[in-house]
Amino acid sequence: MTVVRTPLVVGNWKMNGSFERNQPLLESLLSHLAQKRLPEVGVCPPFPYLAQVGALLAETPVRWGAQTVSEHRGGAYTGQVSATMLKDLGCSYAIVGHSERRQYCAETDDAVARQAMAVLDSGLVPIICVGESAAEEAACQTLAVIDRQLAPVLLALAGVADEGASVVVAYEPVWAIGTGKTPTPEGVQAVHTHIRAALDAAGLVQTRILYGGSVKGSNAETLFALPDVDGGLIGGAALDAQDFSTICTAAANRLV
Ligand SMILES: O=C[C@H](O)COP(=O)(O)O
Numbered sequence: 001m002t003v004v005r006t007p008l009v010v011g012n013w014k015m016n017g018s019f020e021r022n023q024p025l026l027e028s029l030l031s032h033l034a035q036k037r038l039p040e041v042g043v044c045p046p047f048p049y050l051a052q053v054g055a056l057l058a059e060t061p062v063r064w065g066a067q068t069v070s071e072h073r074g075g076a077y078t079g080q081v082s083a084t085m086l087k088d089l090g091c092s093y094a095i096v097g098h099s100e101r102r103q104y105c106a107e108t109d110d111a112v113a114r115q116a117m118a119v120l121d122s123g124l125v126p127i128i129c130v131g132e133s134a135a136e137e138a139a140c141q142t143l144a145v146i147d148r149q150l151a152p153v154l155l156a157l158a159g160v161a162d163e164g165a166s167v168v169v170a171y172e173p174v175w176a177i178g179t180g181k182t183p184t185p186e187g188v189q190a191v192h193t194h195i196r197a198a199l200d201a202a203g204l205v206q207t208r209i210l211y212g213g214s215v216k217g218s219n220a221e222t223l224f225a226l227p228d229v230d231g232g233l234i235g236g237a238a239l240d241a242q243d244f245s246t247i248c249t250a251a252a253n254r255l256v
Pocket residue numbers: 012098172176177178179180212213214215233234235236237
């Protein structure tokens with residue numbers, strides 16, 4: 001049976017943007033995307049801009065989401081934002097387990113799995129990030145690190161395997177993020193093959209696997225032509241409407 005997965009490109013704005021800059025960026029992006037064959041496209045601005053971005057993107061093909069989320073449903077968790085609040089803001093996605101959150105906010109594999117389940121339970125799509133550091137890559141630990149990061153997620157998802165289409169995994173080698181370096185296409189495909197096998201074994205055949213880490217308009221076509229790369233999670237290039245739209249167009253080549 002052939003499994004069809006809709007390609008997906010998500011722009012992670014990280015801690016960038018302002019009320020003044022967001023509007024022209026999105027207007028330019030929408031004009032670049034107009035009349036194009038598109039994959040599923042989303043942007044994830046910082047929390048304070050979600051309402052603005054949602055208003056600008058309403059009635060457009062571009063969706064929006066958050067860069068992180070609380071694992072808790074509500075209550076005395078000062079400073080945290082729940083998945084249901086994101087749902088209220090019209091979000092479609094929440095990124096969880098980004099390496100910058102793991103590194104700077106000490107988020108653990110188990111906490112990331114709990115965040116993913118909170119997102120899923122609220123009817124949003126969790127984009128679950130995994131990936132090895134430069135030192136782990138040098139020590140040939142890439143697949144072991146990914147297995148360790150994915151294990152609690154797969155365990156949590158075991159009872160909800162039919163939710164596979166509502167879950168996204170993003171492979172982001174930490175050493176490729178914002179550095180201009182990317183693994184070779186063979187290297188990307190090897191890791192995606194490994195993740196695909198783990199997801200398929202867990203019944204998550206519909207789960208999409210994105211690649212992230214220095215994706216640009218200039219390399220997107222090569223990366224998105226790889227058999228198990230279902231799209232991309234884009235950082236720096238998502239802040240450039242033209243580059244981001246080129247990346248989106250490259251992912252559209254995967255549409256059947
Ligand atoms: O979430 C996005 C990634 O961290 C990739 O960032 P980058 O495209 O700037 O390398």
